[in-house]
Amino acid sequence: VSMAKSMSLLWGAGSPPCWRVMITLEEKKLQGYRHKLLSFEKGEHKSQEVLEINPRGQLPAFKHGDNILNESVAACLYLENQFKSQGVKLIPDNPAEQALMYQRMMEGLxxxxxxxxxxxRDLLVPEEERHESALKRNKEALVTELKLWEGYLHKVAAGSYLAGAFSLADVIVFPNTAYAFRFGLSAGRYPKLAKYYSLLKDRPSIKASRPPQWLASPQGYEILKDL
Amino acid sequence: VSMAKSMSLLWGAGSPPCWRVMITLEEKKLQGYRHKLLSFEKGEHKSQEVLEINPRGQLPAFKHGDNILNESVAACLYLENQFKSQGVKLIPDNPAEQALMYQRMMEGLxxxxxxxxxxxRDLLVPEEERHESALKRNKEALVTELKLWEGYLHKVAAGSYLAGAFSLADVIVFPNTAYAFRFGLSAGRYPKLAKYYSLLKDRPSIKASRPPQWLASPQGYEILKDL
Known part of the structure; x- marks a missing residue:
């Protein structure tokens, strides 16, 4: 825990990459790190405070001493490697599980x-460049992606995680599945993803770092409900 | 080298992700793996042979025994971790270098x-959805990105790589810089990137795995020349 004192995290609520770093810090028993919640709505991710750590003006912006890690996968890999024997082991030694872990972790992106x-879509594409055909194609690509994960989860043993025991693959992928359901994804049409979500949502590391606005407004959105 | 016999790589010429895996295999002294060059033009990346290994229909499609790694970063991390003491060490132990290595590796994406x-652009966006405003914005984002890397390289010591000694950060990022210059990027306007390219282009692992069509047609393209 004394190591955690040399760590600081600038984060934004509702950011899967921030959530990944927070889950890893919990799993590695690094509670007690300094952290500050910034507002995307107010543009605080573009503030000088962030830009000094992350020239991309993105969150998370994470420091361990003088070491800077702003990419969520990089931060998680670093924390696991620096604190291998502390808390939960997040990279399996077994070669088959390790291969699957790295593969699913990167597919999570x-x-x-x-x-x-x-x-x-509306934030990413200016109004005059929006096409229904593009949105339709992106929705189809998302459905294909979600079905791929349904298939992956179909193959894992009952009660199992993405690559055997809980690992960095889950750290990276879980926040995305939580967001998918928060944004209205049908548990009926994606039963394996729904089961995976249920398996993990109350895990202590995940519960402790759940986006605070989900408590304030438990009702989600409907944007993905027809997928 | 006997380990290499249990490895197979389906790859496409002109794919930075494939090149990354090939560089890593060279650096880890795993020459002798089976490999097969497929044609993107003929759609061979969507063939049954690929889909059996990579349901995304993308290259690389890599196997080590029964372990499948299709995401280039995943494959490189796996190979380094499985063959730590063989060939060049690609993940530094020093915490500061390791942090920088993971950070630059992931920023490479x-x-x-x-x-x-x-x-x-023309492959990604159907003709009726193309907007000059979008292309202009994407070019500006690319210039911002390239200048970020100029800045990163400005800070490293002379003759140094992205994170101290040659590492996975270089494995991931180098093929992109090679492509940028192949597609016409100005060495005059991006002198640090040009120097980095020169430092690495004749490294044995990189030379041995250079896209074969670059030899057949050394002349590149001009699409990035005005950036």
């Missing part, structure tokens, strides 16, 4: 991109 | 995305 292209 | 959005 495709899920992020495809969710963002639909959920944040 | 932003460079890939931003290059692709400009170089492959």
């Amino acid at each position: 495709s899920l992020t991109d495809k969710l963002n292209s639909v959920i944040y | 932003s460079l890939t995305d931003k290059l692709n959005s400009v170089i492959y």
